[in-house]
Amino acid sequence: MxxxxxxxxxxxxxxxxxxxxxxxxxxxxxEGLMFNIQRYSIQDGPGIRTTISLKGCPLKCKWCSNPESQNPYPxxxxxxxxxxxxxxxxxxxxxxxxxxxxxxxxxxxxxxxxxxxxxxxxxxxxxxxTGKYMSLKEAMEEVGKDELFYRNSGGGVTLSGGEPLYQPEFTLNLLKECKERALSTALDISGYASWRVLDRVLKYTDLVLFDIKHLEPAIHRKGTGRGNQLILENLKKIVDAGQRRVWLRIPIIPNYNDSEQYIEKLAEAVTKMPVEKISLLSYHEWGKPKYESLGRDYLFSDSAPPGQERLQALKDIMQSKGLHNVTIDY
Amino acid sequence: MRAIIPPLALRWHDGMPRKLINKAIEVLASGMPQPAIFNDKVNILRLVSLGCPIKDANNYSINNCMVPTIPGKNFNHKSDWATGIPVPLCLNYALGISPLALIKRGGDKTIDPATLSSVDELLDVTVENCKWLAHQLTLIANIADAIYQEYAPRPFLSAVIDDCIERAQDVRDWNYTPDYRDIVFLGLNNGADSLAAIKKLVFDEKKISMEKLVKALKSNWHGYEDLQQMCLGAPKFGNDDDYVDSISRELGRRISEETMKCKTNRGTPVTVDGTTATGWWSLGRLCAATADGRRAGEALHDWSISPMAGRDKRGPTAVLKSVSKVDPLMTWNHLLNQSFMPQYLLGHNAELFAQYLKTFGDLGIHHIQFTTVDRETLKDARSHPEKHSSLMVRVAGFSAYFIDLDKNLQDSIIARTPQCF
Structure with missing residues (x-):
């Protein structure tokens, strides 16, 4: 044989x-595996923040501008x-x-x-x-460097990704440690994780940044590789618990979720949610060179980013549905 | 008023009205390189430590671009001499590399690269050379001062300075204590970056020998390109990295201490000043290649404490942290320049910028001034990426170096960036 x-x-x-x-x-x-630590981060929560981007994500969004964030290994x-x-x-x-x-x-x-x-x-x-393993101690050292900036500006630490819930133990410990040092924490998530994991980390989270890519399960699966049932359930649970500040983030992707009808429907779906802020984030193609450096194909090359006018029009629609906390962010 | 002269200085303190801060940010966002911001927390203390009465120190103002002055007092009007000493020149001379005849003539020290046992030893000799040059320049300045005092009185200035008329004394004769005479040092952080590269590659990791490195510097890296790349990859000032920031601090403090031992004709100590003007460019032309990876004749880092262009890659908070470690009170009167994309100073971001400035104040940094990145800079980065490797483009959840973007994407960013004055 x-x-x-x-x-x-x-x-x-x-x-x-x-x-x-x-x-x-x-x-x-x-240890935690991260692909980026961004200081003076000013788009991922209030104030001046340090954003730790953890590597690995269960979704594979076709428009992803950080393709290096997807695979859970260097x-x-x-x-x-x-x-x-x-x-x-x-x-x-x-x-x-x-x-x-x-x-x-x-x-x-x-x-x-x-x-x-x-x-x-x-x-x-x-x-x-790309992708560096870091111990909790090393990560906290990095986080501690800009503490004075957080205190002065009402900022703090944001865990982002990838999907930080994809490394649940590390995320939990890092958030715990931040709270022990009385640092404000934010969690930037796709929401694709089991509630058991999410529930544990939320205890140490002040602000949740939550993405809604699409409301239709089939279309969501087509764009991201996964359905949205778990995501929407988790969102409902977080909002219903009412204990965390929540910012919704809506990536506006051309020919995917940027039609007037869809935005109307979205507005109706979130209108009763007591979220603090809804951010419209424009699709952009700046991640394209990263696909080439990773030896992957960019599947989204024929889409032009929606202009400011288009974003404003979509914001107006949401406003007309009674949502007065919508902003166009970058 | 969109005039660059006279330069505007803004004194920063905890009780500043919010309206004034907002106005300052608005002016900066318009592309003006003004106002320059001076931190009371360190400036007043520094003047008092030089012997200035607290009442006068509280009333300080800024003469030209950087020199502290006390309105109406004869603080910095007696002498007229300032010049620049490039720190990397002193470091290179310690290793026997220098194109300058000036310091070959005596007093100076070199060290045989083959016998060099630690980076501390090299730092000592570098400081020795800085000291020697400072003493030579003080000697020249003292002679010049004596001649000025005898032959070049300043009657107009004397008329507007307190006590000159009452005492019937020219400003050059009337001795207010303290007085302010300075020597400018340039390229401190090229020196620190070079020493850090030597420490890491020659002594810690033993990847290259000191003799080989000196050969590479003498040949301006020709034939040693791999060595140059290794040196460029060593820790650099401006990234909140203690490895190199501590060297910058040690070098700065030691140079300042030695300079204070130089005395003017009146017996008062000479201080170190950050008024580099364009010396970082013009004196950079005199400096041979340096161990931080810089080629011969290239500009040094700008002003007196900024990181070397393109080498600060951890963002603006890291730069402030690095600078604050150099001990602004014990070293010198430092000039820091920072460059921002205009978007960081506009709209909601202006509020965060104000808090960034507040933290600048809390960290006890001496001075900061800003340029906003304009279209011309971005165009230059498009054609000379190597000079702009730390220029970041950021939006939510995404950041990349400008130079890594497609040419088309670069063009679209250039088109969106306002033209600055």
Missing amino acids: PELPSVSDFLKEKGMARLNTIRETNQGVA EIMVRKARCNGCGKCLDVCACGAITLNEDTVQIDRSRCDLCMKCADVCPTETIES
């Missing part, structure tokens, strides 16, 4: 060498314009995944095992690893 190949060899052969690294790094990790981003063709990455790559094409680096992602050695040696930051 022929011997079975090892799992790791099998994955390598099938062009999924990266899964080996992911399997190893995900075992027993008590990835390689390649900004080819920075490459000087030095070839150092070739020397350290054990998978033979890297070639130079006209003095510019080229990565065959089916061979890459995400060991990140190329990113370590790249002198020009052409190849970068």
